[in-house]
Structures are given as structure tokens and as C-alpha cells.
Amino acid sequence: MARNKQNPKQKHVPQRTCVACRQAKAKRDLIRVVLLAEGGVAVDESGKRNGRGAYLCRDLACWDQAIKRGSLGRALHTSLQPEDVKMLEDFAQSLPGLSAEDKTST
Ligand SMILES: [Zn+2]
Numbered sequence: 001m002a003r004n005k006q007n008p009k010q011k012h013v014p015q016r017t018c019v020a021c022r023q024a025k026a027k028r029d030l031i032r033v034v035l036l037a038e039g040g041v042a043v044d045e046s047g048k049r050n051g052r053g054a055y056l057c058r059d060l061a062c063w064d065q066a067i068k069r070g071s072l073g074r075a076l077h078t079s080l081q082p083e084d085v086k087m088l089e090d091f092a093q094s095l096p097g098l099s100a101e102d103k104t105s106t
Helices: 060-068 071-075 082-093
Strands: 015-017 024-026 030-035 041-044 053-057
Touching: 041 082, 053 060, 053 071, 060 071, 060 082
Parallel strands: none
Antiparallel strands: 015 024, 030 041, 030 053
16 A cells, blocks of 8 residues: 655645545545434534544535445444435535536635
8 A cells, every 4th residue: 555655845634535435535625424423414514523424525426325325324333314315415416516626716
């Protein structure tokens, strides 16, 4: 695997792995889904909520795959309830998708 020999001049950017496509990306390029203490899950766009989290690309395809194949539930050590799935799918539909990936203004 990688020998941890990054360019020393490069600033360290915290990286997380998408649970669907397994690609490591900068944290801000991913969206965190957090397991709530009271049960259920929430989309944590600030990335600061307490609880076990899983990361997904800002890409509908990854959300779709993670929800349908169960990798999101596995990453969160839970089984997603139908209402959670609905909420996550609704959120995924609102994602810009790959074509608009560089539209992260402000
Ligand atoms: Zn992904």
C-alpha cells in the first residue's frame, strides 16, 4: 500500500473514505451521515455532530449504492429503517451530481 511519502510541502488535508466507492477524498468533498444516539440517522453537512459517522461522495450514485447495498448501514453498525432510507434517498436526489461537481461557490 502507500508508503506515506507525501510531498512534505503539502499541507495535510484530513481524508475520509466514501463507504460506497471506497475512494479517499478530502473531508470537505464528502458528506457525513451520522448515527443518532436516539436512533436513526441524519445527514450531517457540518461534519460536527456527535456519533458514529460514515462518509459519502457528493454523488447520487454513491448514495444509491451505499443505501441499496447496505454499506452505509454496515459502516454505521446499524440497519437502516425505511424512514431513514427515504430521508437519505430524498437527500441524495438533491445532490448536484458529477456534472456540477465544481459548483461549490461560497
Ligand atoms: Zn463515493
